[in-house]
Amino acid sequence: MNRLLQTTPIIRKMTPSDVEEVILIEREIFLFPWSPVNFLDSINAGYHCKVLEQDHPPFGYGVMTIGVDEAHILTIGIAANWQKKGWGKKLLHYFIQLAKDEKATSMILDVRESNHGAANLYRQIGFEQIAIRKGYYPAMCGREDAIVMRMML
Numbered sequence: 001m002n003r004l005l006q007t008t009p010i011i012r013k014m015t016p017s018d019v020e021e022v023i024l025i026e027r028e029i030f031l032f033p034w035s036p037v038n039f040l041d042s043i044n045a046g047y048h049c050k051v052l053e054q055d056h057p058p059f060g061y062g063v064m065t066i067g068v069d070e071a072h073i074l075t076i077g078i079a080a081n082w083q084k085k086g087w088g089k090k091l092l093h094y095f096i097q098l099a100k101d102e103k104a105t106s107m108i109l110d111v112r113e114s115n116h117g118a119a120n121l122y123r124q125i126g127f128e129q130i131a132i133r134k135g136y137y138p139a140m141c142g143r144e145d146a147i148v149m150r151m152m153l
């Protein structure tokens, strides 16, 4: 498709040439962002790395791995100007379908205890808390717990 005519956002594979733009979003929305190498390693490892885009550059992205039968969302982010418009939910549903297609039977993810917006989204979709990882994340004052959430697919 001619990118100039792209009027509806699409989800496509992330390539190494996207990483520079993805990192700009990552640094905008996360206090402790992934590095470019984290994204490049994920692409090279064959993880499911996707971007959301309407024209260029991307405005959202996510990374998922799939083990034997369990999918794991490693990160998901939507640029600040595009948040709360339903795109995070759309991207998650996309990953859920992808995981089902790959025969995964469950999906897990970690979320900071203080990240109520993301946790609301995950609960709304059907994730439930299954564990706490004490002090899992770096924080401004020490460490912060991660809530581990799972959804059966």
Ligand SMILES: CC(C)(COP(=O)(O)OP(=O)(O)OC[C@H]1O[C@@H](n2cnc3c(N)ncnc32)[C@H](O)[C@@H]1OP(=O)(O)O)[C@@H](O)C(=O)NCCC(=O)NCCS
Pocket (backbone or CB within 6 Å): 029, 030, 075, 076, 077, 078, 079, 082, 083, 084, 085, 086, 087, 088, 089, 090, 110, 111, 112, 115, 116, 117, 118, 120, 121, 122, 124
């Ligand atoms: C979390 C994130 C991916 C959600 O994407 P989004 O496009 O903003 O979310 P959506 O518009 O799809 O929201 C869907 C639902 O999530 C919940 N939600 C999303 N953001 C919220 C917020 N800031 N506060 C409360 N609820 C929120 C709501 O329940 C919403 O449903 P509603 O519209 O019916 O009220 C996005 O806000 C983001 O990138 N945040 C910064 C990075 C981050 O926290 N990533 C997740 C790490 S675990």
